[in-house]
Amino acid sequence: MNAVPHPTIALLQTSSLTSVVQQEIERAILQGEYAPGAKLVEANIAERLGVSRGPVREAFRMLEEAGLVRTEKNRGVFVRDIPIEEAVEIFDLRAAMDELVGRKLAEAITPAQLKEIKALVDAMEKAVKAEDARGYHLLNLKFHDRLVEMAGNSKLTAIYRKLIKELSLFRRLNLADGWLLPISAGEHRQIIKAIASGDPDAAGRAMFDHVMDSKERTIANHLKRSEAQAKKGRRAASQ
Template sequence: MPASQVIPHPTIALLRTESLSTAAQQEIERMILAGEIAPGAKLTEAWLSERLGISRGPIREAFRMLEEAGLVRQEKNRGVFVRDIPLDEAVEIYDLRAVMDELIGRRLATSITPEQLKKVRATVDRMEATARTGDVDGYHLLNLQFHDALVEFAGNRKLAAIYRKLVKELALFRRRNLNDRGVLPHSVAEHRQILKAIASGDAEAAGRAMYEHAIESKERMLKGAATGSAPARARAGRKG
């Protein structure tokens, strides 16, 4: 039988499909978090199949994984849509995240290594440089990297899994919250304070800095909604 006609073993075929599904899920997630696909946008198998150069089967599986991650919703007879997080849900996520951030800060103050601290400091340096240019999208991605590194270095896999899911859901709302370039310098200062507290080895100070950063971010979000932010008002009355 010619090589081109060889039928792969079912296990190999399954692994290929799972690998493609994971790759598709990661790329679609990247596009969503980077703002290339907006909250509320409809995702179609045909468009993504052409965009990613793969068949529709892995795309369907990727949709399932993205729904589990809280980034998309599937509506019967309508299709798949990027979730648009409502204001009340964003508030709940911030409150839960604040408690988790406090735990992360406390753990890191007594366990972070010099090499890990160096990596986090380098990320904050890039955040500051990006803030000076007013690059909101670039800053948003670096901010995600900063917090992801901290939860990774905290060394609790269950905590990391739950935290990352919440952060990704919140990113659907929060990247718009950072669209005001005037917020960026203040955000950089908060991250510098977090870094300083963790480096000091003071668990209470590090936990407090992390907690206050999350709460202040929530307050900025609520202030934006109260002062007439159109995106925030629109989401306040919608369920994701």
């Protein structure tokens, strides 16, 4: 006869499974496998991952708290489609956070840390030459995440990561335009130079300006997509 697990062990097993399921759904959302507005069907995901529906349901709750999905009564769970107004607010908040990070790193970054972020920018420049937008996007995320982590403020890091997850679909769309990749890579090279100079004002300004430039690109891309959709709608109506 199989022994019944102790309640605490059963809880830990369920909690661990829920975390794995949540991480897998989050990965799929952030990598574009589920588009903004897509419905997430509990039964389908449970079958695909080989788990019961309970951990999937709990994972949905965690993802809603993280701002990645929304639950609509009697309709189900959907990937959030963040409005442009909210994205702009996040960019403004991120710019202030990144300015603080730049200032702190200019004063305290170690030679080993500087070498690490230089290697990341070298890899980003190789991705530009290879026209590898997806690879560039992942390196871009890692570069900024490491800078925030190196600043040594765990609260700031946690808040930053939540904001970045919410912005990720917008950022993927920004970098989908190949001509933007070399511009973005150049901005990252300038950030490294400013941090390495040891000048807090220059480093803070470089990081602040990079985020604000990214915000302007996001707004421009949003307007471009909106105009294209409106034009397509007008053509369909006239046929």
